[in-house]
Amino acid sequence: xxxxxxxxxxxxxxxxxxxxxxxxxxxxxxxxxxxxxxxxxxxxxxxxxxxxxxxxxxxxxxxxxxxxxxxxxxxxxxxxxxxxxxxxxxxxxxxxxxxxxxxxxxxxxxxxxxxxxxxxxxxxxxxxxxxxxxxxxxxxxxxxxxxxxxxxxxxxxxxxxxxxxxxxxxxxxxxxxxxxxxxxxxxxxxxxxxxxxxxxxxxxxxxxxxxxxxxxxxxxxxxxxxxxxxxxxxxxxxxxxxxxxxxxxxxxxxxxxxxxxxxxxxxxxxxxxxxxxxxxxxxxxxxxxxxxxxxxxxxxxxxxxxxxxxxxxxxxxxxxxxxxxxxxxxxxxxxxxxxxxxxxxxxxxxxxxxxxxxxxxxxxxxxxxxxxxxxxxxxxxxxxxxxxxxxxxxxxxxxxxxxxxxxxxxxxxxxxxxxxxxxxxxxxxxxxxxxxxxxxxxxxxxxxxxxxxxxxxxxxxxxxxxxxxxxxxxxxxxxxxxxxxxxxxxxx
RNA sequence: GGCGGCAUAGCCAAGUGGUAAGGCAAGGGUCUGCAAAACCCUCAUUCCCCGGUUCGAAUCCGGGUGCCGCCUCCA
Numbered sequence: 001x002x003x004x005x006x007x008x009x010x011x012x013x014x015x016x017x018x019x020x021x022x023x024x025x026x027x028x029x030x031x032x033x034x035x036x037x038x039x040x041x042x043x044x045x046x047x048x049x050x051x052x053x054x055x056x057x058x059x060x061x062x063x064x065x066x067x068x069x070x071x072x073x074x075x076x077x078x079x080x081x082x083x084x085x086x087x088x089x090x091x092x093x094x095x096x097x098x099x100x101x102x103x104x105x106x107x108x109x110x111x112x113x114x115x116x117x118x119x120x121x122x123x124x125x126x127x128x129x130x131x132x133x134x135x136x137x138x139x140x141x142x143x144x145x146x147x148x149x150x151x152x153x154x155x156x157x158x159x160x161x162x163x164x165x166x167x168x169x170x171x172x173x174x175x176x177x178x179x180x181x182x183x184x185x186x187x188x189x190x191x192x193x194x195x196x197x198x199x200x201x202x203x204x205x206x207x208x209x210x211x212x213x214x215x216x217x218x219x220x221x222x223x224x225x226x227x228x229x230x231x232x233x234x235x236x237x238x239x240x241x242x243x244x245x246x247x248x249x250x251x252x253x254x255x256x257x258x259x260x261x262x263x264x265x266x267x268x269x270x271x272x273x274x275x276x277x278x279x280x281x282x283x284x285x286x287x288x289x290x291x292x293x294x295x296x297x298x299x300x301x302x303x304x305x306x307x308x309x310x311x312x313x314x315x316x317x318x319x320x321x322x323x324x325x326x327x328x329x330x331x332x333x334x335x336x337x338x339x340x341x342x343x344x345x346x347x348x349x350x351x352x353x354x355x356x357x358x359x360x361x362x363x364x365x366x367x368x369x370x371x372x373x374x375x376x377x378x379x380x381x382x383x384x385x386x387x388x389x390x391x392x393x394x395x396x397x398x399x400x401x402x403x404x405x406x407x408x409x410x411x412x413x414x415x416x417x418x419x420x421x422x423x424x425x426x427x428x429x430x431x432x433x434x435x436x437x438x439x440x441x442x443x444x445x446x447x448x449x450x451x452x453x454x455x456x457x458x459x460x461x462x463x464x465x466x467x468x469x470x471x472x473x474x475x476x477x478x479x480x481x482x483x484x485x486x487x488x489x490x491x492x
Numbered sequence: 493g494g495c496g497g498c499a500u501a502g503c504c505a506a507g508u509g510g511u512a513a514g515g516c517a518a519g520g521g522u523c524u525g526c527a528a529a530a531c532c533c534u535c536a537u538u539c540c541c542c543g544g545u546u547c548g549a550a551u552c553c554g555g556g557u558g559c560c561g562c563c564u565c566c567a
Binding site: 032034035041044045047051076077159160166210231232238262263264265266272273276302308313315319320323326330367368370375378382384386453458475477478483484485487 | 503
């Protein structure tokens with residue numbers, strides 16, 4: 001299958017550019033991971049899901065992707081949080097790394113190929129800082145080391161800001177630090193204070209500043225020049241700007257070919273952030289909604305666009321996932337263990353994959369890809385319920401082909417990773433638990449209704465149906481017997 | 493103040509010059525003893541407003557209005 005060219009929006013150029021791997025067939029991507037001082041929130045989850053999907057799609061395209069996502073486990077906020085509850089900072093960080101991994105697993109995020117930690121990259125960090133000092137880009141001052149912003153000509157090329165605006169716009173910010181030559185210079189290395197984690201260095205005991213760790217870790221695992229670098233919008237300045245300055249001043253090379261930034265997840269119209277306190281933890285969300293429904297919800301909006309967290313849209317997402325899984329279940333039932341022989345198939349199953357591919361190749365158009373899924377699943381349902389052709393073998397072959405396409409789409413998007421049966425039952429269990437439905441009573445009622453129907457007592461059968469409906473239980477008579485589901489909470 | 497983004501149906505959301513994808517909701521129909529599910533049909537002469545360019549604009553240009561973000565820790 002001939003694929004369309006992949007084009008990616010590059011923040012540096014503020015335009016979509018063709019993705020041309022530095023090494024043909026391979027992609028190195030670095031995504032700024034969490035600072036592990038507490039549980040991640042659903043805004044973090046959205047960004048990580050976006051890049052997770054991007055990595056999956058690139059692999060779907062046959063590219064060999066090396067995916068690096070770090071843990072920032074040495075940081076002011078970690079130290080502060082640790083002091084507040086009398087915990088060792090490194091241990092607190094390790095604890096929240098484990099929590100993050102549990103959340104990531106629950107959300108079906110891919111394990112990155114490398115997940116480096118700052119605490120395990122100290123020698124490399126020191127080496128870069130030494131190099132920067134040797135090159136005259138940085139200077140040591142009383143146990144601290146600072147990057148000298150005005151000596152690096154490319155500073156602010158990513159964020160399109162201007163040095164003088166930064167100074168005048170600084171407001172109440174404490175820009176002036178005696179040791180700095182310029183208020184805008186930023187710390188590469190901070191002299192140790194009592195009670196802080198610290199490491200020996202040529203400048204005495206201390207720890208890395210924010211930013212430098214990413215320069216060191218990306219260079220260590222992807223080299224000094226790699227393909228893609230991702231993170232949330234808010235990292236453009238200062239984090240990525242400073243990363244570029246450090247890395248490029250040290251190596252003399254372009255850090256990465258393309259800078260990608262994910263949009264925010266808003267909560268009631270306002271940006272969600274830990275510092276504002278208006279956060280929904282990923283863990284709590286996962287307790288309420290199916291992980292793939294959450295993922296589907298994330299994918300309903302383009303990754304660079306703002307997304308508003310909404311219960312209504314989340315419920316829609318789950319409804320939609322139910323449709324997908326119900327369809328897959330039906331198709332599996334029809335097709336599993338059967339041989340339909342070889343030959344032609346109805347329609348053009350690959351068309352939907354091509355549509356998905358076209359959408360995703362154009363700067364990872366998630367909603368466009370979801371649109372392709374609609375056609376695919378509609379076709380599957382048509383063939384199972386209202387086949388437009390009589391030839392049963394032909395229908396069977398077509399369903400197999402469509403299911404194959406769905407599997408490939410699943411690989412590219414990270415959806416439908418469960419078995420349909422499991423997913424549907426798990427969803428029902430979750431709803432049953434939430435609503436406190438008595439499953440035994442439901443079964444008894446269904447049996448009673450069955451008896452009434454057998455006796456053609458439809459009045460009684462309908463009464464039972466209505467009674468269950470009042471409990472948000474919907475009865476479904478199928479050729480295979482009577483099953484039931486919980487009705488949607490919003491439409492109930 | 494500097495920089496950037498967004499405004500498309502009741503709701504969500506693609507689409508960046510060629511005559512408005514998709515989803516949810518809603519209404520009608522097929523199927524069903526009745527339902528559910530599924531399928532079919534309907535649902536924006538119009539894309540925040542005002543000008544302009546063009547044979548042609550939701551898409552480009554100019555000017556407004558509104559919302560949001562970054563410039564300070566933040567995905």
